[in-house]
Amino acid sequence: MSSRSAAAYPRRVSTDAPAAVPTDGPAGPRPRRPLLSVVALLLPGVALAAVLAAAITSVTAGDVFETLGLPDPGTFTRLGLPVAKVIAEVGAVVCVGSLLFAAFLVPPQKSGTLSVDGYAALRTAGWSAFVWFLGSALLVPFIAADVAGRPVTEMLRPRVLVDLVDAVEQAKAWTITTVIALVVAIGCRLVLSWGWTAVLFGLSLGGLLPVVVSGHSASGGAHDLATNSLLYHLFGASLWIGGLVALVAHAARRGDHLALATRRFSLVALVCWIAMALSGVINALVRLPIGELLTSDYGRLVLAKIGALLALFWFGYTQRRRAVRAVVDRGSPTTLLQLGAVEVLVMLATVGLSVALGRTPPPGSLGFVPDRMERLIGYELHGPPTLTRLLFDWRFDLVYGTAALVLAGLYVAGVIRLRRRGDRWPVGRTIAWIAGTLSLLMATSSGIGRYSPGMFSVHMGGHMILSMLVPILLVLGAPVTLALRAIKPAGRDAPPGPREWLLAFVHSPISRVLTHPLVALVLFVGSFYGLYFSGLFDVALSEHWAHLAMNAHFLIAGYVFFWPVIGVDPSPRPLPPLARIGLMFAAMVFHAFFGIALMMSRSVIGEIFYRDLNLPWVTDLLGDQRLGGGLSWATGEFPVIVVVIALVVQWARADERAARRTDRRADADGDADLTAYNAMLAKLAETDRGPRA
Structure with a gap:
């Protein structure tokens, strides 16, 4: 997994230079500056997501402050926080998806160095990681201001900000995410090999974890189910949305191996949709009573998100089949570009709904204080751990x-x-x-x-x-x-x-x-x-x-x-x-x-x-x-017994395999080794009898 120096990398990795003839995509020169196509693809969706998140949050967050009697941090903070979160999350998903694309959807060169298309996706991941870093860094003072109920300008003083970050779990989590995003952004500028790209992909997934384990799903009752389901949901969304953005950008620059990347991403998208659907249902059931689905802001947002997921399923299952067929059979990316652009827009609107949902308290959670056991471990224990309870009292x-x-x-x-x-x-x-x-x-x-x-x-x-x-x-x-x-x-x-x-x-x-x-x-x-x-x-x-x-x-x-x-x-x-x-x-x-x-x-x-x-x-x-x-x-005694038994069995089987190989070789060459050995012994015997005579 060693990285290569920039001087050793072939000159054709430049995204500004015309590419060679594609291997399974349409022939012809690729467009210059493919990063501009990614920006053009994302801008409408990011704007829509930011408007949705800010508009919905301005209503629901205001109700929270009024209900709990908390100081209002001001309109700028209430609107700026969801916008900053949309920027950070879009940067994160595009970074994750671009690294997924560079590492696993398009092949590297035989030397292990990224190909032209992999390098272009890596550069996109680097810029996206930088946006992720800026959005996360911007979120820290906004979250501190939101919790303290003061304007965000007061949070820019270092001493005040450090004290609040140390006291607020979400601010601390976004600080850790900021550091990880910066490391990924720097790494994308330094590495060129496939192995290190895979490592950066794993690191980018790890950068999603701090925020998951510090949100409202990590507190209150059943926080184990809520947090675990949110892990699946966030990973699925990041791989699906970011992977689709990378695939559409690849089609826009008419890259190589488009059919292969489309087939691989279709499988990833199916798994991600299933994970998002199941985890979303579990998370909603944990936080939302069925009767509140239509009567609460949280329930209506859940319904809107379900509608967006069903629309995305329709895109993925019915419409993309035409895109895949067009790419595989005719080598034409036009259908993929058209459907993919609309699907990306719906996905980013879903991101806006998710941000608003994260800022909206579930019904009954305002002022609710869980009991001691639910607060500490997330659920109730109904008695001492008898053998029956240890075997049959399950919590999946x-x-x-x-x-x-x-x-x-x-x-x-x-x-x-x-x-x-x-x-x-x-x-x-x-x-x-x-x-x-x-x-x-x-x-x-x-x-x-x-x-x-x-x-x-x-x-x-x-x-x-x-x-x-x-x-x-x-x-x-x-x-x-x-x-x-x-x-x-x-x-x-x-x-x-x-x-x-x-x-x-x-x-x-x-x-x-x-x-x-x-x-x-x-x-x-x-x-x-x-x-x-x-x-x-x-x-x-x-x-x-x-x-x-x-x-x-x-x-x-x-x-x-x-x-x-x-x-x-x-x-x-x-x-x-x-x-x-x-x-x-x-x-x-x-x-x-x-x-x-x-x-x-x-x-x-x-x-x-x-x-x-x-x-x-x-x-x-x-x-x-x-x-x-x-x-x-x-x-501690059990592993010793198992290991000794396993080693004895493995040695015995190794001896049997060696004996069988010897027998097969003897059958094939007429036992030439034994004949040669006997001849050597006979010659030694004649040599020994000679001096005696």
Whole structure:
């Protein structure tokens, strides 16, 4: 993934120069300055979105200030805040979509450097990231003024602004987003390789997270469902809207591989629409009673957004089929440009509705104060965690529960594809993978996941499942090998596809660094000490996004540790058998010390949070913590047993495969190796008899 210097990049990357003859698009010179076509495409939609957001917010926000008796920050702040938010969000979605286009919708050159079209999309992403940065930076004083009820001009004093940013979560979140957007904008000016473009794409998606976890969905009751559904909604909207803008801009500059980019984006758009529709319904049900759908401002805005999504579905499902057919069959981008421009306009109007919806309080939320348990964990716990409740008191986790079901479905689909073409796949690997996904589902969506935020002992039990049991079962399922066998190769001269992207990631420097024995050991075991004994866990307990991040860390750290130890897939850093056993036992020693340290500790980890939660059946916090330490210590033996069994089985199968290869070679060459060996022994015997005679 190394970047190339600007001097080494071919001169044809300049977006001002005429391009070469396209490979699957219409022939002819491309228009100059393609960034102007993007601006011309976006300006009407951005203006419409800003007007909608400002007009609706001026009414709903005024009602909020009047109802709660809060000081009004003034018309300029009330109108300027939604306009700044529209600018920031449009910049974000265009940046994300352009990076998606440059990394995955058009192929790079064979050297790994971006092609002309990829570089043009990267430049668009850079300018969009700069707009995202400006809009986010502008939002910080507007949000501070809105919360303080003072004009925004008073927020421009550094001392006042810093104090309010530190106190207001949304202002703090937009400050973090501002920094990420600036890093992405600078990165788009520096990189030229496909690998680093993919990294910037991931970073741009990460820049959307701080705002999601700090809005009104992250507070109040059921904030876990509201926040998780909003994650899907925002990611889907960003990829769909931004990807369409990039595709239409690509068609306007008559770029290469237009048919390929259109087919790939159509699949992305379908997945994004499904994610947006389902997550939007869930988020609305959490915040809006059905009876308030027609009688409240929030409900009417939800209905307007539903209408916009249905219109977008009509564009995507019926109209774009004509555009795709016109591009694929005739190589003409005219239909795509016409329909795409109208669809972008509707999408940006939907962005304006979303901004207004985010500024409108749900019915019944004004002055509503959730009880202690709903405020801290988002839902009620109806009694002590009995075995029945841990197994059957489910609350589906939209992030990890959905991930478990999707991973299981994709794996089964890959196995079915292999069997249909006559290839075999070991049943044991399938059983291991399905067991791993079921364990992930149980740890996050059953009673274990439900009680985990409220009790340290249950949290530690879920931690052990996510960091030890689930990764072991997943690596034994050999998902990379299955994917490489099930996905069709792109071919020597064809553009790279999912199979080539997967290979590039497996052999990337990131994978090599993560699977280094010392790095994997520190991530797997060192994070236990760093999380629980540094005070970080105390800070993370009250934040839903921190629970999501902890679960992700447990899974990733466990997977990169067990992959080179017992993984069936080839590791970027293969280890000899003794090194595998040594690494495993070193990890278990440190893990055992961690469990003992928890059991012997005299201070309660997360004491402030647990005392504020005050569960009636947890009267001894230190005893509950010691129980969690005992679970951690006791479960440390299980991975050793599984790893030793897996290594013995793998060695036995390796010997059997070696023996079979030797037998096949002997059958093919008439046992030439054995004949030559016997001849050598006979010659040595004659040489030995000669001196004796």
